[in-house]
Amino acid sequence: xxxxxPNDEQALGALISDAAAAGRKLELRAGGSKAQIGWRAGIAxxxxxxxxxxxxxxxxxxxxxxxxxxxPLAEVEALVAAxxxxxxxxxxxxxxxxxxxxxxxxxxxxxxxxVAGSARPFRGGARDHLLGFRAISGRGEAFVGGAEVVKNVxxxxxxxxxxxxxxxxxxxxxxxxxxxxVPRETSSFAVxxxxxxxxxxxxxxxxxxxxxxxxxxxxxxxxxxxxxxxFRLQGARPSIDARTETLRAALADFGATxxxxxxxxxxxxxxxxxxxxxxxxxxxxPPKSFAAFVERLDRPWLADWGGGLVWLGGGDAEPVRGAAxxxxxxxxxxxxxxxxxxxxxPAMLARLxxxxxxxxxxxxxxxxGRFDAH
Amino acid sequence: xTLKMPEPKPDILARRAEIVAALRAIVPGEGVIDDLDGxxxxxxDALTAYRQIPLVVVLPDTKEQVAAILVWCRDAGVRVVPRGxxxxxxxxxxxxxxxxxxxxxxxxxILEIDYDDRVAIVQPGVTNLAITRAVEDRGFYYAPDPSSQxxxxxxxxxxxxxxxxxxxxxxxxxxxxxxxxxxxIDGEIVRIGGRALDPGGLDLLGLIVGSEGLLGVVTEVTVRxxxxxxxxxxxxxxxxxxxxxxxxxxxxxxxxxxxxxxxMMDRPAIHCAEAFVRVGYPLDVDALLIVELxxxxxxxxxxxxxxxxxxxxxxxxxxxxxxxxxxRVAFWAGRKAAFPATGQLAPDYYCMDGTIPRRRLPEVxxxxxxxxxxxxxxxxxxxxxxxxxLHPLILYxxxxxxxxxxxxxxxxxxxxxxxEVGGVLTGEHGVGVEKRDLMPEMFSENDLAQQQRVKCAFxxxxxxxxxxxxxxxxxxxxxxxVHVHRGQVPHPDLPRF
Ligand SMILES: Cc1cc2nc3c(=O)[nH]c(=O)nc-3n(C[C@H](O)[C@H](O)[C@H](O)COP(=O)(O)OP(=O)(O)OC[C@H]3O[C@@H](n4cnc5c(N)ncnc54)[C@H](O)[C@@H]3O)c2cc1C
Numbered sequence: 001x002x003x004x005x006p007n008d009e010q011a012l013g014a015l016i017s018d019a020a021a022a023g024r025k026l027e028l029r030a031g032g033s034k035a036q037i038g039w040r041a042g043i044a045x046x047x048x049x050x051x052x053x054x055x056x057x058x059x060x061x062x063x064x065x066x067x068x069x070x071x072p073l074a075e076v077e078a079l080v081a082a083x084x085x086x087x088x089x090x091x092x093x094x095x096x097x098x099x100x101x102x103x104x105x106x107x108x109x110x111x112x113x114x115v116a117g118s119a120r121p122f123r124g125g126a127r128d129h130l131l132g133f134r135a136i137s138g139r140g141e142a143f144v145g146g147a148e149v150v151k152n153v154x155x156x157x158x159x160x161x162x163x164x165x166x167x168x169x170x171x172x173x174x175x176x177x178x179x180x181x182v183p184r185e186t187s188s189f190a191v192x193x194x195x196x197x198x199x200x201x202x203x204x205x206x207x208x209x210x211x212x213x214x215x216x217x218x219x220x221x222x223x224x225x226x227x228x229x230x231f232r233l234q235g236a237r238p239s240i241d242a243r244t245e246t247l248r249a250a251l252a253d254f255g256a257t258x259x260x261x262x263x264x265x266x267x268x269x270x271x272x273x274x275x276x277x278x279x280x281x282x283x284x285x286p287p288k289s290f291a292a293f294v295e296r297l298d299r300p301w302l303a304d305w306g307g308g309l310v311w312l313g314g315g316d317a318e319p320v321r322g323a324a325x326x327x328x329x330x331x332x333x334x335x336x337x338x339x340x341x342x343x344x345x346p347a348m349l350a351r352l353x354x355x356x357x358x359x360x361x362x363x364x365x366x367x368x369g370r371f372d373a374h
Numbered sequence: 375x376t377l378k379m380p381e382p383k384p385d386i387l388a389r390r391a392e393i394v395a396a397l398r399a400i401v402p403g404e405g406v407i408d409d410l411d412g413x414x415x416x417x418x419d420a421l422t423a424y425r426q427i428p429l430v431v432v433l434p435d436t437k438e439q440v441a442a443i444l445v446w447c448r449d450a451g452v453r454v455v456p457r458g459x460x461x462x463x464x465x466x467x468x469x470x471x472x473x474x475x476x477x478x479x480x481x482x483x484i485l486e487i488d489y490d491d492r493v494a495i496v497q498p499g500v501t502n503l504a505i506t507r508a509v510e511d512r513g514f515y516y517a518p519d520p521s522s523q524x525x526x527x528x529x530x531x532x533x534x535x536x537x538x539x540x541x542x543x544x545x546x547x548x549x550x551x552x553x554x555x556x557x558x559i560d561g562e563i564v565r566i567g568g569r570a571l572d573p574g575g576l577d578l579l580g581l582i583v584g585s586e587g588l589l590g591v592v593t594e595v596t597v598r599x600x601x602x603x604x605x606x607x608x609x610x611x612x613x614x615x616x617x618x619x620x621x622x623x624x625x626x627x628x629x630x631x632x633x634x635x636x637x638m639m640d641r642p643a644i645h646c647a648e649a650f651v652r653v654g655y656p657l658d659v660d661a662l663l664i665v666e667l668x669x670x671x672x673x674x675x676x677x678x679x680x681x682x683x684x685x686x687x688x689x690x691x692x693x694x695x696x697x698x699x700x701x702r703v704a705f706w707a708g709r710k711a712a713f714p715a716t717g718q719l720a721p722d723y724y725c726m727d728g729t730i731p732r733r734r735l736p737e738v739x740x741x742x743x744x745x746x747x748x749x750x751x752x753x754x755x756x757x758x759x760x761x762x763x764l765h766p767l768i769l770y771x772x773x774x775x776x777x778x779x780x781x782x783x784x785x786x787x788x789x790x791x792x793x794e795v796g797g798v799l800t801g802e803h804g805v806g807v808e809k810r811d812l813m814p815e816m817f818s819e820n821d822l823a824q825q826q827r828v829k830c831a832f833x834x835x836x837x838x839x840x841x842x843x844x845x846x847x848x849x850x851x852x853x854x855x856v857h858v859h860r861g862q863v864p865h866p867d868l869p870r871f
Contacts, residue, residue: 061624062731062762084630114572125572127580128549143824144817149729151761151801153535153584154809154816155843156825157548160580164572181630204490208514210604212669239673246670286569288491308571330573342574348564352831353576359827362854 005048009142009173017140020363027368028167030070031104033095034113037334038341041369052173060085064148065179069108069172076107080179088180089129090117092269099275108172114164118215118268121305127163129178135170138361148176169360183234190260191251193226196291202229202254203306211247217268218303230264268304277313279336281320284309289327296323341371377424377807379841382472386452390429393452397432400442407431416475419460419467421808423778428469433477437563437593445561447474453837456587458530461522463725464806466586466842478529481593484508492599493552493569498529498592514599517544521710529592535584537802539635542760548583555594556582559833586804587839589832603668607678608705611685612659612692619661620735622688623759631677635666636760637709643754647708650715655708656692664705712756720769724781728792729801732762741791742766749784763801790815805843813845827853
């Protein structure tokens, strides 16, 4: 195995077309904050993308930022924060989840992995904020998808499929994302002591109201502390004040609604309560399935996205995936275990995905075995 | 018409009777339309400059019938053009002489509404507005609101990734759809996406939305429902200059306000609309801005004051805030009637749909003014100011020889200008046949080849809606062979997007 460090698109294109011709595999790597997801099958050369870093263009008034993928996420966030803007999908650094230092995540990495935080159901995911990109395909060819404006339907929406593709389609060399204004103020609230079933009902009630939350999560009872069903309101102060009343009214049947500090959202980003778990699952579910899912598995967990996301500590692939499957969910393996990283797809869909992958990477050079069982 | 469509296959034309019979075996009764008058009703969509009577029209009742039709057509080598309500403004549903027109209008049932998870599952022929109508009494709505919402189908919205005046805050179709059921040309019925967000596989759903009927036929759509905002308030603001209005828009965004809608009209559009609906638009201004805020009353009032202050700072000469729902609707009436209103000025109008970076607006309007002189045709502009999506309406008279061609040439020149200033050919209406031949303005051969390889992954025989989107449709086998020499990135000097 060797490590390549191409300096520009030309070199990257040559590296990729040579690998395709020679039948070699390539694994794309920038900050390495998610390197522990999947495993190293040892059949691929590493392509260190760190030369593709830096801000290309940022125009706050247009709500658009163009940047090279290996730019540290922290640098991007600091840049836009200076103009009171943010990445609306609230990407986060996986470093702390793996007990490592934070600061290694890159913007390209969080887009390629489709990482989105607590605001996902309300402001969209990485897919919804990637407007355009430039990349080298598995054929070694440079191509673009999307554009640099927020509203565009010209041609296929390739940014959607690139976001969350985990480097399996093409090597990104530049990307354009939409940015949003930072909400002026944030308030957080909790109802304590609900069981998962009641918590789901409370979260559904709130999301069906005009409280317009930008976060709805659940932290189960642990070490004697009662469970907390938490909500986030953001916006201008008079708006938050009015919506606080709406929130309280929506939650009246569920208990008192207390204002809390915002640390809870940091917990959802770092998954601190699950840090000791050797095996970590990320389970996407229809929110409705949330209580039934967690009740089936006697393991520690946290829930976000109104119940639509469960982080589960431990559990074998069979019962976890079986329970998810039964409830229309999908379980992705984030840490440990030996199962395939992604939830297996139904056969017809798997064939379609395979054909789409071949459309970008005919020789399969970006398929390194990283996400297969081992 | 000047447009070149794929050459009709003579053997298919010759086998018309056999094809009709085969379709009748799949869809019994009225569902197959064979007579000339019946077929003529489908000869164009809302881009009426282009017409073609289809080989035959079929209106299936079930997804199983859709699947059987597609398999049969694949085996017989017959092309298929899917159609929803036929309101496309880019000719996406333009029939082919040798193609089956597959209408989805009979698949028009709402299958499920789940108020807890706030989703609705509907068939593709359900109209956009019908979804909101079905859930509004419970305080919910479906956010994307194309002006055609009373007529256009959700299947068509998915195919075009349609937007509306509220998409600045609430997103386009793609941001509001969770899943589709897709029938492939092989007759496979596949569920793509689901109620679980970001589940880990490739985001095929994102590819299907906006694919203009070229990848498969959508037979079911799962959409997100949102709680209807408590109140909405609109501000109507007139500016002496386009620059002033543009600066106000930039400052509203910079203040961290994302309005529910932010629309601009230029002088010709204002005059047209006012003459048509008489809602009291100021006539002595160069730009009119309508900003709508929604949410709790307290929020609307608070932010409306800020927006008003920004407008005043930038030289607004008229400034009115809606005091009640009736007045809010009146403010919008002129904007919503802008299209038909232009019909008062000229027998025909041609609606364009480019997007530009907002800061380039004054310059783009100036250059469009000059082009208007050069082409000898008037143009009125309505503009989704928040996201830079420009709708120039070119006025012409198709009965005057040469005017249609001049209108088309003017339209192409405008779209080239949009791309030149860093924008795109279409913000929400789709490429269809209309902008097909302009695609190379925005994309290199490599870019287009990559997009076409995606097409080939779904439809290797190029039977679904050929002649749309791609200026040249290469045979899939050919595309596989095209290869770049080592390290030779073609056109390394081309601008980035
Ligand atoms: C007056 C007017 C105002 C408009 N305003 C707006 C606006 O504000 N915003 C906006 O975005 N658009 C607008 N449009 C454009 C148009 O209404 C939209 O593009 C709409 O989504 C088209 O829907 P349809 O059902 O009429 O589709 P059609 O016109 O029938 O078809 C459009 C495309 O979708 C494909 N298609 C249709 N159904 C399916 C299916 N089930 N599966 C696969 N492919 C399918 C067709 O092949 C075609 O390529 C407007 C049009 C008019 C006439």
